[in-house]
Amino acid sequence: MAAQPPEGLVNLLLYGAPGSGKGTQANVLRAYFRIPHIATGDMLRAEIAAGTELGLQAQPILAAGKYVSDEIMIGMIRNRLRQPDCDPGFIIDGFPRTVPQAAALDDLMRELGRAFDRVIYLKVPVEELLQRLSGRLVCPRCQRTYPPGTAACAIHGTPLVQREDDKPEAVRPRIEIYLEKTVPVLDHYRGEGLVSEIDGRGTIEEISRQVLAAANGKVKAQ
Numbered sequence: 001m002a003a004q005p006p007e008g009l010v011n012l013l014l015y016g017a018p019g020s021g022k023g024t025q026a027n028v029l030r031a032y033f034r035i036p037h038i039a040t041g042d043m044l045r046a047e048i049a050a051g052t053e054l055g056l057q058a059q060p061i062l063a064a065g066k067y068v069s070d071e072i073m074i075g076m077i078r079n080r081l082r083q084p085d086c087d088p089g090f091i092i093d094g095f096p097r098t099v100p101q102a103a104a105l106d107d108l109m110r111e112l113g114r115a116f117d118r119v120i121y122l123k124v125p126v127e128e129l130l131q132r133l134s135g136r137l138v139c140p141r142c143q144r145t146y147p148p149g150t151a152a153c154a155i156h157g158t159p160l161v162q163r164e165d166d167k168p169e170a171v172r173p174r175i176e177i178y179l180e181k182t183v184p185v186l187d188h189y190r191g192e193g194l195v196s197e198i199d200g201r202g203t204i205e206e207i208s209r210q211v212l213a214a215a216n217g218k219v220k221a222q
Contacts, residue, residue: 010035010089011114012215013194015186016122017178018171019132020200021207022093023145025122028208029091029215036085038077040094044068047076054079074104081112089117097181102188119189120214122207124200126175133171138163 010033016022030037044062047055054075058068073095081090096102109115124132135148137160144153152159164170189195196214200207 009114009117010215011109011116012089012091013116013119013189014091014093014122015119015182016200017124017129017175017182019129019136019175020122020124021204022122024204025120025208025211026091026093028211032212033089033091033215035089035091037091037093038080038086040073040077040092043076043080047079052079070098070101070104073101074108077105078108078112081108081114096185099184099188102185116189116194118196118215118217119186119194120211121186121195121197122200122211123197126172126179128201129175130168130171133166133175134168136163136166137161138166 012029014022014026014029016025026037026039029035044055044058048059048062049055054072058072058076061068061072077092077095080086092105096105137146137148137150138144139146139153139156139158140161141156141158142153144155146153146160150160186195198207198210198214
């Protein structure tokens, strides 16, 4: 990997099914470009904790187990992208999940005078995703994930557990729903020549090299 990232803005969208290694590669991109990783789930929790107007709107919706509206999500992303740490660029993870959301995000980017440089998609065959997720363990304290056979969290020493939605009976529906919703969104961005599809199999280092090359514009969009 290069020691220094290129100068200038870099605005990225990151996609990958559960178990694709997306969280690991988001951390690689964040550290390399020194830009924030904006995960919509974390963003919702931060808005609620801060007691913002949008957070107050979202809190009862989430408490009822319902999905937050596109309008609220776009409002939260608008607030987040206006923060100074996003000036050099950002990585959005977890949004948009539908074509209407993608169109709304496109409108927001134009409003802010920004544009996406690359949409990176980590593609992993379904059967491998099933294998990865069904054996994955997580620290109940920090939510860091570990491979099968790991006894405790390397950071906190906490015994690891298996998440309910990582159990075999829950894994396949999660993946199928993700793929069903995500493919049309990727096609939306393919029409703009922005999507770089990366094979999510191989070592973390090999995948990271491909992801950084795509983010730097060295991998041809598909």
